[in-house]
Amino acid sequence: MTQKLVVIGAGMASGRALEHLFEAGADWDVTLFNAEPRGNYNRLMLSPVLSGEKTYQEIVTHDEAWYLQHGVDTHFGTRVTEIDRAAKIVRADDGSEVSYDKLVFATGSNPFIIPMPGHDLEGVIAYRDLEDTERMMNMPAESKVVVIGGGLLGLEAAAGMAARGIDVTVVHIMGHLMERQLDEPAGYLLRRALMDKGITVKCQANSKEILGEDGKVRALLLDDGTELPCDLLVMAVGIRPNTKLAAEAGLAVGRGIHVDDQMITSDPDVLALGECVEHNGAVFGLVAPLYDQAKVVAKTLMGEEAAFQPREISTKLKVTGCDLFSAGDFAEGTDREDIVFRDPARGVYKRVVIKDDKIIGAVMYGDTADGNWFYGMMKDGTDISDMRETLIFGPAYQGGASVDPMAAVAALPADAEICGCNGICKGQIVDAINAGAQDLAGIRATTKASASCGTCTGLVEQVLAVTLGDDFVMPASQSVCGCTDLSHEDVRRLIKSQELQSQQAVWQELGWKTVNGCHVCRPAINYYLLADWPVEYQDDPQSRFVNERNHANIQKDGTYSVVPRMWGGITTPDELRAIADAAEKYNAKTVKVTGGQRIDLLGIKKEDLPGIWYDLNQAGMVSGHAYSKGLRTVKTCVGSDHCRFGTQDSTGLGIKLEKALWGSWTPHKVKLGVSGCPRNCAEATCKDVGIICVDSGYEVSVAGAAGMDVKETELLAKVPTEEEALELTCAFVQIYRENAKYLDRAYKWVAKVGLDWVKEQVVDDLANRKALAERFELSQSIYRKDPWADLAEPHKAERFAPIADFTLEAAE
Amino acid sequence: MSWTDIAALEDIPVRGARIVKTHAGCIAVFRTDGDEVFATSDRCPHKGGPLSEGIVHGKSVTCPLHNWVFSLETGEAQGADEGQIATYPTRVENGRVLMDLSEINKVAA
Numbered sequence: 001m002t003q004k005l006v007v008i009g010a011g012m013a014s015g016r017a018l019e020h021l022f023e024a025g026a027d028w029d030v031t032l033f034n035a036e037p038r039g040n041y042n043r044l045m046l047s048p049v050l051s052g053e054k055t056y057q058e059i060v061t062h063d064e065a066w067y068l069q070h071g072v073d074t075h076f077g078t079r080v081t082e083i084d085r086a087a088k089i090v091r092a093d094d095g096s097e098v099s100y101d102k103l104v105f106a107t108g109s110n111p112f113i114i115p116m117p118g119h120d121l122e123g124v125i126a127y128r129d130l131e132d133t134e135r136m137m138n139m140p141a142e143s144k145v146v147v148i149g150g151g152l153l154g155l156e157a158a159a160g161m162a163a164r165g166i167d168v169t170v171v172h173i174m175g176h177l178m179e180r181q182l183d184e185p186a187g188y189l190l191r192r193a194l195m196d197k198g199i200t201v202k203c204q205a206n207s208k209e210i211l212g213e214d215g216k217v218r219a220l221l222l223d224d225g226t227e228l229p230c231d232l233l234v235m236a237v238g239i240r241p242n243t244k245l246a247a248e249a250g251l252a253v254g255r256g257i258h259v260d261d262q263m264i265t266s267d268p269d270v271l272a273l274g275e276c277v278e279h280n281g282a283v284f285g286l287v288a289p290l291y292d293q294a295k296v297v298a299k300t301l302m303g304e305e306a307a308f309q310p311r312e313i314s315t316k317l318k319v320t321g322c323d324l325f326s327a328g329d330f331a332e333g334t335d336r337e338d339i340v341f342r343d344p345a346r347g348v349y350k351r352v353v354i355k356d357d358k359i360i361g362a363v364m365y366g367d368t369a370d371g372n373w374f375y376g377m378m379k380d381g382t383d384i385s386d387m388r389e390t391l392i393f394g395p396a397y398q399g400g401a402s403v404d405p406m407a408a409v410a411a412l413p414a415d416a417e418i419c420g421c422n423g424i425c426k427g428q429i430v431d432a433i434n435a436g437a438q439d440l441a442g443i444r445a446t447t448k449a450s451a452s453c454g455t456c457t458g459l460v461e462q463v464l465a466v467t468l469g470d471d472f473v474m475p476a477s478q479s480v481c482g483c484t485d486l487s488h489e490d491v492r493r494l495i496k497s498q499e500l501q502s503q504q505a506v507w508q509e510l511g512w513k514t515v516n517g518c519h520v521c522r523p524a525i526n527y528y529l530l531a532d533w534p535v536e537y538q539d540d541p542q543s544r545f546v547n548e549r550n551h552a553n554i555q556k557d558g559t560y561s562v563v564p565r566m567w568g569g570i571t572t573p574d575e576l577r578a579i580a581d582a583a584e585k586y587n588a589k590t591v592k593v594t595g596g597q598r599i600d601l602l603g604i605k606k607e608d609l610p611g612i613w614y615d616l617n618q619a620g621m622v623s624g625h626a627y628s629k630g631l632r633t634v635k636t637c638v639g640s641d642h643c644r645f646g647t648q649d650s651t652g653l654g655i656k657l658e659k660a661l662w663g664s665w666t667p668h669k670v671k672l673g674v675s676g677c678p679r680n681c682a683e684a685t686c687k688d689v690g691i692i693c694v695d696s697g698y699e700v701s702v703a704g705a706a707g708m709d710v711k712e713t714e715l716l717a718k719v720p721t722e723e724e725a726l727e728l729t730c731a732f733v734q735i736y737r738e739n740a741k742y743l744d745r746a747y748k749w750v751a752k753v754g755l756d757w758v759k760e761q762v763v764d765d766l767a768n769r770k771a772l773a774e775r776f777e778l779s780q781s782i783y784r785k786d787p788w789a790d791l792a793e794p795h796k797a798e799r800f801a802p803i804a805d806f807t808l809e810a811a812e
Numbered sequence: 813m814s815w816t817d818i819a820a821l822e823d824i825p826v827r828g829a830r831i832v833k834t835h836a837g838c839i840a841v842f843r844t845d846g847d848e849v850f851a852t853s854d855r856c857p858h859k860g861g862p863l864s865e866g867i868v869h870g871k872s873v874t875c876p877l878h879n880w881v882f883s884l885e886t887g888e889a890q891g892a893d894e895g896q897i898a899t900y901p902t903r904v905e906n907g908r909v910l911m912d913l914s915e916i917n918k919v920a921a
Binding site (some may be wrong): 183184331335338514515516517518519522523541542543544545546549550554556557558799802803804805806807 | 818819823824825826827828830831832833834835838841845846847848859860861862865866867868869870872874876877879881885913916
């Protein structure tokens with residue numbers, strides 16, 4: 001006898017279940033209710049509709065005719081209002097009453113709208129159905145749209161609108177895009193691809209409020225105060241199973257409608273499938289498990305045995321033309337090992353996670369061809385120990401291939417600048433080689449590349465090697481560390497010319513061999529990034545040595561030394577009293593006057609650092625940066641104020657210099673001295689920059705040393721005014737900051753590039769001197785602030801204390 | 813194993829560490845880039861450097877005093893250096909860091 005089946009919801013899951021049912025020739029009389037006024041379309045294909053690649057008609061999977069052909073009584077645009085499970089009757093808002101033998105819930109999900117202020121303004125929409133899609137399609141080009149949510153749906157919406165010429169900004173709360181499917185390096189590549197399409201991406205951005213005008217959306221306000229103007233705001237932050245009707249009908253409901261392995265709810269005559277269900281605590285959003293459920297529902301209805309089993313999921317996605325693949329568990333974990341492969345030329349990133357010689361997870365970006373091969377081995381638990389060395393290259397390369405150390409340079413486009421001094425790009429060097437230049441001297445003679453400061457020599461040689469192949473023998477240059485084959489100079493040049501502004505960008509574009517560097521390269525890269533991109537790059541304390549992270553010098557017993565700044569070596573009775581009080585209060589073991597004319601309090605416990613900083617701050621003192629690769633001290637003599645030989649106000653100039661330079665980060669420490677006359681009581685001529693005052697002006701000399709090496713400074717220039725001495729010093733420090741290798745003191749760097757080159761840049765070329773001083777000032781607008789005051793704030797200060805203390809409990 | 817709640821995961825900086833004081837000395841609790849948590853002795857066997865202040869890279873830490881590198885998983889010194897630090901079981905549950913203190917309490921008793 002024909003049985004009656006009522007289905008609520010015409011989506012992809014119920015459409016597939018009915019297909020299975022009809023294919024099997026099952027004898028059912030089917031009634032279908034759908035709140036949307038149409039049949040079933042492929043929701044996954046809404047994005048191509050949005051971007052204009054497809055029309056709605058092309059993505060329909062089951063239209064009214066299909067349902068008619070299979071004898072389904074359709075009620076489209078009709079909402080089911082009530083279910084009487086005792087009488088087995090469904091009532092709908094068109095007044096119809098339909099009885100059933102079996103009922104199937106396929107009510108899907110609702111987009112989640114964050115209940116922040118302004119969410120109910122006109123112009124705030126989700127991205128879920130055809131109406132939302134049409135709304136976005138109807139936005140005129142040039143209008144502004146903000147998308148909240150950097151998951152798959154949000155990015156699809158953003159890319160679709162960007163393709164229509166709309167100005168789109170994506171706001172994502174997490175640190176990288178699609179954090180559930182991708183790790184950070186893959187998220188970086190995706191972000192870069194989206195930015196290439198003109199989409200602005202803001203990660204770690206917290207939305208605070210939606211601002212409106214006359215009831216219409218005007219802008220999104222972030223909690224850091226940024227306002228993002230918009231004409232439309234799309235919220236794509238996730239979905240929630242639509243369980244309202246099921247809950248009203250008295251079915252067991254948790255996050256979703258509870259179902260067992262046969263997809264049967266708490267009522268044996270009611271089934272459910274799709275995004276509205278919860279099975280063993282899990283809810284579903286991807287299409288593969290939904291189709292599995294559809295099979296089980298059809299079999300259960302036909303009285304056949306079937307059980308739904310969630311599968312290990314692999315996701316192969318195309319987000320706006322970018323190929324992505326992720327499978328299994330790719331978080332780092334105990335006893336896990338990563339194999340990473342990066343190909344900067346093709347924008348490829350692959351990572352396989354291995355545990356006990358088996359693949360347990362994989363992430364791929366850019367080239368996902370081998371995804372299924374890895375996924376297959378992951379599912380089968382294949383032992384990969386025999387192919388570990390070549391595993392990452394995929395099935396085609398088993399037994400061969402190795403990483404090319406010159407891949408990063410080979411990948412550079414022709415317009416990548418190699419020589420910054422002379423503005424020579426890779427293409428010009430390649431042209432010179434093709435025109436006959438066969439070695440470094442030939443390149444220097446024909447293009448001038450590497451002929452000035454010489455720091456790009458390594459890169460020029462690599463271009464020679466890549467272009468000439470075996471005809472060129474590469475001189476061995478020292479790489480930064482085992483994580484890369486590039487030298488410090490190569491890395492610095494490429495950070496500038498390729499505009500690499502994050503650690504992730506460096507790791508990927510320069511083909512780093514490790515996930516996040518090591519203790520050798522990370523502090524260097526962190527420095528290069530903040531020196532070259534002071535505004536764009538955020539300093540990373542976790543990539544700094546302990547002293548710079550804790551803003552104090554660690555001693556051999558694990559305590560710290562604290563040195564407050566004394567501008568130009570000048571102090572006051574009040575400051576001395578405050579220092580004495582702090583020394584007593586925090587039990588300084590030793591109080592010492594340093595070689596740079598400051599006072600050092602030694603033996604301070606780590607947890608006391610914020611306290612002593614706070615006390616010293618209260619007395620008007622700031623960090624003396626006695627721990628930094630940065631400006632340390634400006635040592636002075638008393639000068640013309642008191643000394644009968646003094647020619648200028650050396651103390652005053654010292655204070656001005658220190659106030660201009662303090663807080664700046666440099667490749668290695670920078671110490672200055674200013675002496676009021678050639679008797680040189682401030683010992684200025686063994687400093688990184690030493691100034692000797694004379695009657696007619698200021699002799700600015702540089703590149704001295706008084707450490708492992710002892711070396712007298714060399715005269716850079718004599719200038720007539722204090723202002724010029726200040727500008728020249730700032731320009732010198734900046735050119736050193738921009739060009740030197742990390743951990744090269746100024747004298748070592750000047751020896752490499754030559755004092756003549758430095759003079760050309762900062763003495764002869766006045767426009768360049770001014771530009772350097774301006775760039776220094778820009779950087780200082782961010783870094784000229786007291787780290788002690790910042791870290792003594794209560795919520796940061798607590799980080800200096802133990803996270804837990806079990807010595808306070810009685811020992812058992 | 814008996815698990816003791818130590819702190820919230822977010823209280824430990826990514827690629828950083830915090831210390832836990834116990835009767836058997838300080839324990840360093842590390843958090844890697846991938847939000848994995850490891851606990852080891854805070855003392856470098858070389859000259860007693862506080863490992864919690866080292867640079868965390870991959871699943872290793874470099875001692876801040878003389879650059880000895882230790883595996884956070886096995887506690888073994890890497891490269892040419894020879895040495896071993898104690899490691900302690902940890903796990904992360906609902907954003908909380910849990911540690912098994914039973915070995916430590918035995919030492920302290």
